[in-house]
């Protein structure tokens with residue numbers, strides 16, 4: 001009985017909290033992954049991914065950030081997308097996800113249902129919580145789809161996170177960086193066995209706020225049970241003093257066996273995991289707005 005009472009209490013509390021629709025996010029992810037397939041930079045799949053993102057936001061304020069950079073496979077043109085929802089408070093909260101898959105130097109052809117797919121669906125669905133409500137009561141929210149997160153050849157400081165590195169440099173030069181209150185990174189959050197590690201490269205107070213948000217829904221057991229030092233799209237921002245929380249589940253399949261393989265497919269994902277991730281991010285934004 002005690003368990004039932006606790007469950008209904010958490011439902012009652014959850015009614016006052018943002019409610020994210022993980023089933024819709026999963027449906028968008030499926031559509032995205034099925035229609036794009038492997039989508040490494042320069043591939044037809046990548047062009048379809050760009051078109052897919054453009055189509056989702058054709059009525060919104062979208063900035064396309066196109067740049068050319070050197071990689072171990074030569075010069076490449078990459079595309080970040082920044083979808084902007086202005087707020088009344090001075091400052092910006094960024095929610096970011098990469099959307100491409102690995103360059104197939106080692107002949108890996110995978111669709112990245114979880115890695116790059118699930119959080120693209122998550123961000124697209126999340127836009128619905130801001131669309132038509134601008135100016136938002138709190139800070140501006142920018143949904144950022146980064147390109148070139150994955151290494152082209154093998155992961156290093158110079159061969160990784162091309163898109164976020166470019167944005168961090170550009171935003172430092174034009175003054176935008178100073179206005180960013182928080183950088184929330186979503187990566188590999190569709191895993192049906194969700195287990196988000198505490199990233200020791202992220203900002204402790206912001207991760208504490210994420211945990212506070214998750215706890216309000218009763219989702220706390222899905223967060224920070226173990227620790228990791230993750231290198232991801234947040235690194236160029238953390239290096240420049242922006243508060244960051246890297247929300248990633250690096251335990252995808254037994255011993256991360258499905259990561260960067262042909263096994264990273266839609267059947268490994270769940271709507272519930274996307275609901276947990278989406279609820280937690282939306283509530284974190286609300287807590288940031290109240291600070």
Ligand SMILES: [Zn+2]
Nearest residue numbers: 115116150260
């Ligand atoms: Zn990856």
